[in-house]
Amino acid sequence: MNLRRTYSGRRVLVTGGLGFIGSNLTRALVELGADVTVMDCLGENYGGNRRNLAGISGRVKVHVADVRDSPRLPQLVRRQDYLFNLAGQTSHMDSMTDPQTDLDINCRAQLAMLEACRKHNPAIRIVFASTRQIYGRPDYLPVDEQHPLRPVDVNGINKLAGEGFHLLYSRVHGLEATALRLTNTIGPRMRIKDARQTFVGVWIRRLLTGEPIEIWGGGQRRDFTYVDDAVEAFLLAAARPEAIGAVFNLGGPPPVTLRRLAEVLVEINGGGEFVIRDFPSDRRKIDIGDYYADDRLIGRRLGWKPRTDLRTALARTLAYYRAELRHYI
Amino acid sequence: MNLRRTYSGRRVLVTGGLGFIGSNLTRALVELGADVTVMDCLGENYGGNRRNLAGISGRVKVHVADVRDSPRLPQLVRRQDYLFNLAGQTSHMDSMTDPQTDLDINCRAQLAMLEACRKHNPAIRIVFASTRQIYGRPDYLPVDEQHPLRPVDVNGINKLAGEGFHLLYSRVHGLEATALRLTNTIGPRMRIKDARQTFVGVWIRRLLTGEPIEIWGGGQRRDFTYVDDAVEAFLLAAARPEAIGAVFNLGGPPPVTLRRLAEVLVEINGGGEFVIRDFPSDRRKIDIGDYYADDRLIGRRLGWKPRTDLRTALARTLAYYRAELRHYI
Numbered sequence: 001m002n003l004r005r006t007y008s009g010r011r012v013l014v015t016g017g018l019g020f021i022g023s024n025l026t027r028a029l030v031e032l033g034a035d036v037t038v039m040d041c042l043g044e045n046y047g048g049n050r051r052n053l054a055g056i057s058g059r060v061k062v063h064v065a066d067v068r069d070s071p072r073l074p075q076l077v078r079r080q081d082y083l084f085n086l087a088g089q090t091s092h093m094d095s096m097t098d099p100q101t102d103l104d105i106n107c108r109a110q111l112a113m114l115e116a117c118r119k120h121n122p123a124i125r126i127v128f129a130s131t132r133q134i135y136g137r138p139d140y141l142p143v144d145e146q147h148p149l150r151p152v153d154v155n156g157i158n159k160l161a162g163e164g165f166h167l168l169y170s171r172v173h174g175l176e177a178t179a180l181r182l183t184n185t186i187g188p189r190m191r192i193k194d195a196r197q198t199f200v201g202v203w204i205r206r207l208l209t210g211e212p213i214e215i216w217g218g219g220q221r222r223d224f225t226y227v228d229d230a231v232e233a234f235l236l237a238a239a240r241p242e243a244i245g246a247v248f249n250l251g252g253p254p255p256v257t258l259r260r261l262a263e264v265l266v267e268i269n270g271g272g273e274f275v276i277r278d279f280p281s282d283r284r285k286i287d288i289g290d291y292y293a294d295d296r297l298i299g300r301r302l303g304w305k306p307r308t309d310l311r312t313a314l315a316r317t318l319a320y321y322r323a324e325l326r327h328y329i
Numbered sequence: 330m331n332l333r334r335t336y337s338g339r340r341v342l343v344t345g346g347l348g349f350i351g352s353n354l355t356r357a358l359v360e361l362g363a364d365v366t367v368m369d370c371l372g373e374n375y376g377g378n379r380r381n382l383a384g385i386s387g388r389v390k391v392h393v394a395d396v397r398d399s400p401r402l403p404q405l406v407r408r409q410d411y412l413f414n415l416a417g418q419t420s421h422m423d424s425m426t427d428p429q430t431d432l433d434i435n436c437r438a439q440l441a442m443l444e445a446c447r448k449h450n451p452a453i454r455i456v457f458a459s460t461r462q463i464y465g466r467p468d469y470l471p472v473d474e475q476h477p478l479r480p481v482d483v484n485g486i487n488k489l490a491g492e493g494f495h496l497l498y499s500r501v502h503g504l505e506a507t508a509l510r511l512t513n514t515i516g517p518r519m520r521i522k523d524a525r526q527t528f529v530g531v532w533i534r535r536l537l538t539g540e541p542i543e544i545w546g547g548g549q550r551r552d553f554t555y556v557d558d559a560v561e562a563f564l565l566a567a568a569r570p571e572a573i574g575a576v577f578n579l580g581g582p583p584p585v586t587l588r589r590l591a592e593v594l595v596e597i598n599g600g601g602e603f604v605i606r607d608f609p610s611d612r613r614k615i616d617i618g619d620y621y622a623d624d625r626l627i628g629r630r631l632g633w634k635p636r637t638d639l640r641t642a643l644a645r646t647l648a649y650y651r652a653e654l655r656h657y658i
Binding site: 100103104107108111149160161168 | 425441487494497614615
């Protein structure tokens with residue numbers, strides 16, 4: 001697939017484009033010659049960080065604006081060829097303590113964005129960042145796209161609605177949308193201040209600042225997608241007509257227990273400590289236990305597969321934050 | 330089950346209590362000796378109608394207020410023993426043309442209501458009016474509670490989220506909530522101005538005003554719950570501890586095609602006409618085809634079953650509107 005031919009000279013809007021996956025995607029799009037507009041609220045609890053566009057900021061239009069500010073959406077979506085819709089609230093715990101904010105971002109703003117597209121740019125091609133969280137506690141492993149959808153927290157309920165709106169607008173209103181259900185994604189430019197985006201972020205920060213990693217439980221098996229692989233999936237999904245109206249899981253290399261993940265991280269780092277703790281009770285109630293994705297469908301349909309093994313992913317991530325730590329804490 | 334013992338002297342809040350099922354429930358609660366507060370926005374596109382409480386209005390506190398007006402919710406839920414949460418936007422077509430309003434009522438306001446309960450009255454017992462719409466087009470018939478949830482319109486997506494919040498708050502926050510998934514419910518006090526609540530309403534209005542009934546398609550099989558039976562299910566669900574955290578389908582007597590339903594209606598009315606029309610294309614896209622519920626679970630657990638046969642249900646409904654037509658058109 002010649003992605004350069006798809007994206008060169010094309011107008012692309014990336015919501016959440018100063019965030020983790022959004023900024024990596026933006027960097028890839030700029031490399032491919034796209035004319036990229038980034039929308040990001042830069043809210044303190046979210047993933048946005050201006051450092052994420054270091055070195056390319058002059059080649060990208062950045063709108064600091066909130067997806068909840070729906071009057072601005074029409075002008076932003078007009079004349080775009082592609083929309084990568086990644087703006088979201090990702091913290092499961094925040095969704096429980098402040099459920100209305102999660103709803104406004106992950107559900108209400110998504111509908112407003114789709115309405116803006118339907119009214120002002122119905123030919124736009126959309127890829128939505130959905131999440132494995134909508135499956136809830138797996139009935140079986142690996143989890144494929146047919147698995148029942150039974151979210152266990154407010155975030156999962158709202159993301160399910162957000163994904164549902166995208167697929168509905170594709171089916172009923174003819175918008176061309178695809179949803180990718182992401183699992184843990186890791187790599188450079190993720191939030192490491194806290195566990196709001198991924199617990200791996202806070203583990204890495206602790207390793208690099210000489211504090212012990214805290215593992216809750218430790219026996220849970222999870223899979224991890226390296227961010228470059230996730231970016232490739234977004235680029236392919238928007239480029240390929242077979243993906244219109246479809247939903248795909250993203251997975252990673254073979255799953256590991258969280259304890260094993262910590263061991264590998266400490267080893268690659270050349271030192272560090274971890275401690276195993278009991279699950280805090282408020283987290284246990286919304287924990288999904290073991291999860292890993294069956295990502296063969298996107299393999300068969302779009303030829304995507306995770307290319308980056310876990311050690312490489314962790315080594316690159318650690319190297320990035322060793323150099324860039326001060327911009328992220 | 331002695332419902333009088335459960336409800337006599339107890340404080341009950343009914344949202345949507347001037348509407349169809351809400352007002353019938355309110356009337357039953359007043360009969361059982363409950364101290365009922367009704368909340369209803371009386372919006373022109375919804376089911377609320379002051380006539381629905383004719384004869385008992387002096388025995389019910391009526392707050393004309395919108396569930397979207399969340400600052401009022403804490404004072405309304407405080408000191409209540411029961412909450413029957415029936416306020417909702419029910420029109421599938423309106424949910425497609427004005428999706429944000431549907432979201433605000435069926436999704437955002439539900440979360441606000443649950444937050445108000447969690448913070449101000451966590452001991453309240455809640456029953457939520459959910460809908461068969463969240464199943465989408467059935468994979469099999471009759472549809473039981475294990476059927477996949479794949480809503481086909483904005484209303485279904487938002488109601489699924491609203492139901493999800495109720496069950497989540499029950500599981501995680503210890504609120505005692507039950508969800509009932511309603512199918513077509515018919516009977517006195519339903520909206521008959523248009524098809525926003527049920528197409529049967531508009532059929533009855535047309536019969537009584539001498540206009541032909543319009544049937545779209547006609548071959549679809551559907552089931553119909555008589556409102557008194559639905560009311561009994563709400564009363565039982567809140568009364569029985571086994572129902573906490575559970576979700577139950579409501580069904581009715583054996584399903585009929587829409588064409589057959591029209592024939593029976595015309596016959597009971599002693600005259601009238603119907604015409605079969607092709608489905609309008611905007612409706613076809615969100616139509617669910619055949620649907621009827623498997624309601625054996627609530628039968629086994631709570632002893633509920635639909636008692637009213639279809640002819641009786643239709644005869645009572647027609648008799649009501651023959652006497653009351655001017656208050657409903």
